[in-house]
Amino acid sequence: MNKETLTLAAAAARGLAIDAIHACSSGHLGLPLGSAEVGAVLFGESMQYDPATPKWLNRDRFILSAGHGSMFIYAWLHMAGYDLPLEEIKNFRQLHSKTPGHPEFGETPGVEATTGPLGQGVGNAVGYAMSGKMAAARFNTDEHTLFDHHVIALAGDGCLQEGVVAEAVAFAGHNGLDNLIVIYDSNDVTLDAMAEVTQSCDTAKRFEALGWDAVTIDGHDMDAIQTAMSNAKSQDNGRPKIIIARTEIGRGIPEVAGTAKGHGEGGAKFAEGARAGLGLPADEHFHVHPEVREYFAAKAKKCTAAREEWDKTFAGWQKANPENAKLLQAAIDGKAPTDTAKAIPEFAADFANATRAAGGEVIQAVAEANPMLVSGSADLYGSTKNYIKSSGDWGRDDFGARNIWFGIREHAMGAILNGLAYDGIFRASGATFAVFADYMRPSIRLAALSHLPVIYIFTHDSVGVGEDGPTHQPVETCSGLRVIPGLDVIRPGDPEETAGAWAAAMERTDGPTALLLTRQKVVTQNSIASADRRSGTVKGAYIAVKETGDLERILIATGSELGVAIESAEKLGGGTRVVSMPCMERFDRQTDDYRESVLPAACKNRVAIEAGVGGLWHKYVGDAGKIISIDRFGISAPGNTVMSELGISVDNVVASA
Secondary structure, eight states: OOHHHHHHHHHHHHHHHHHHHHHHTOSOOHHHHHTHHHHHHIIIIIOOOOTTSTTOTTSOEEEESSGGGHHHHHHHHHHHTOSOOHHHHHTTTOTTOSOOSSOOTTTSTTOOSOOOSTTHHHHHHHHHHHHHHHHHHHHOOSSOOOOOOOEEEEEEHHHHHSHHHHHHHHHHHHTTOTTEEEEEEEOSBOSSSBGGGTOOOOHHHHHHHTTOEEEEEETTOHHHHHHHHHHHHHOOSSOOEEEEEEOOTTTTOTTTTTSGGGSSGGGGGGHHHHHHHTTOOTTOSSOOOHHHHHHHHHHHHHHHHHHHHHHHHHHHHHHHOHHHHHHHHHHHTTOOSSOHHHHSOOOOTTOOSBHHHHHHHHHHHHHHHOTTEEEEESSOHHHHOOOOTTSOBOBTTBTTOOEEEOOSOHHHHHHHHHHHHHHTSSEEEEEEEGGGGGGGHHHHHHHHHTTOOOEEEEESOSGGGOTTOGGGOOSSHHHHHHTSTTOEEEOOSSHHHHHHHHHHHHHOOSSOEEEEOOSSBOOOOTTSOHHHHHHHHHHSOEEEEOOSSSOOEEEEEOTTHHHHHHHHHHHHOTTEEEEEOSOHHHHHTSOHHHHHHHSOTTOOOEEEEOSSOOGGGHHHHTTTOEEEOOOSOOOSSOHHHHHHHTTOSHHHHHHHO
16 A cells, blocks of 8 residues: 555545535535545555446445535545546536535446435445345356455444434344445534534444444554455455544644534635645645556556456356346346236236235236345335245345345335445335335435335325224325325226236336335226226326216226225216326326326316325316315224225215216
8 A cells, every 4th residue: 555645645635625615615524534544545445446437346335425525425536537527526516517515326427326314325335235245146156256345335423323324234234244344434523513412322332232343443544444444345254344433524624623613614714724734736726646646547457457357257157157147237227137017917807905915916926027126124024915925035144035124124224225226236125004104205215316216115005004093094195205206106006006006116217116005905996907907007097987978077096096986986977987097107207198088178077086185186186176085194993984984985976076
């Protein structure tokens, strides 16, 4: 390790952060300055990567969980040779730059996850580490090792205080993810005050108790950092690693270093004095010493050479394992190896059960057709019905299995599923009761923001849950999910619509999908062709019952309320059309002609029916229509009784229509 050059690199990283944040008067200086030596060792020595091939399959994955310190990763990606030119550093936090305020997946080469909401990055790193273990188990052979990389996350006090991290690190320790390394930037400071105001935890003992190895080092001592990293990467002992790096926040700006004022951009006003203290030239901002440039240019050549050697191994593996090679390539390309929709058998006409039960049958066919699909549950497999029967239980005893027991850790499940999806090898899905979706909401929001094709299976989707009462009856959850941009929310009304919902979820690769399924039995709508129910669900909405006379009214329903609408139409007569709308978002993406064919503008007499809050349905019923909804919390009683008591009944629909 060339410490002299890496010391110059650390100074340059600090200077780039100071100059970028000073230029836009916005940003967080504390971590980029405090962890500069950590960055120098990671990118200059310890990590396995190739800036010319940012998505190399066997690269070490680096996740900046403390995403507010984004100039840390931008500075090091720039110096390491990624496609992030100096002009982009100068455009920090500016419109359409590759250096947004917090790192965003897909915007900047080398950024592995969208981070900023504290703790999410640690959960993502756990998901990445899971993906690495799964890939190694699935594809490595005695002759060819494709996957032996590590996942490194840099986190701060704010990350470790968040509950999502408590859940995620417990899961990682229990399952023996020894390819995971968390570097804790421990500087005794949070944004508002010194950390002692809000924490007094012995972090090393906490992590050791959870099954981790822990070591505490001087975070400015590059020899100590390198030794800790080398030890962490070499110990395949079934224990994840945390390196507690004691650092000084805002190091390099004496006026704020080591204080809460060093967290944000407050130190930028002392930029010129700080630059001088760092030995940076007074007449050149955004300066990187030529020796640093030369060092990282040489490093990049070594990285590329290492990746090319791996390419030879990969080519040999492809030749020896053609079927697995096709499977892996399809996964990387985001393509299903077979037509999922065709792989799902038609349900028997006498099938009479909840859509969660239908989903439990559908996922078996989907999993058979898509070997890279994994399915997890937050301690509710028996209720959510998403266990893949052809596989075993994933964990330290079988990293190749496909069923993930997350335990009662919904928040971490969401972040971990995102990590799996970011890695782009496996198709991630996870389940819990719909009422607990809000425990996962920050992760779902980030999945939508990052265009991740995660599939959420939310069962017990309405007041039809029944006797468990209002604490478990999600009246607002479905609409609350629908307002997340980029998230498809599908409430199928019968088993064939459930099949269509799964087909829609699997075909979507540019964002997440939430399937909301019933606890209670629903009527199988055999009067509607199976193909129509499936294709109609994929389109978001379709005509379930066509009027037999002049069109007088339209009933629009979703989920279990579809049966109520169809029975109501029978009483209302031949002028009534029933539209099933399992997914607003998919319907809104259809052509104008298709939407008009389903909901003709000329028919103003419309009634929407959903066992939940109704505000979003105004878009489809208009000012002249009516909404039958539940705009209050539920009650404890049998499900059918609750539905009827709260107005989801044929009599109420007929009267309203």
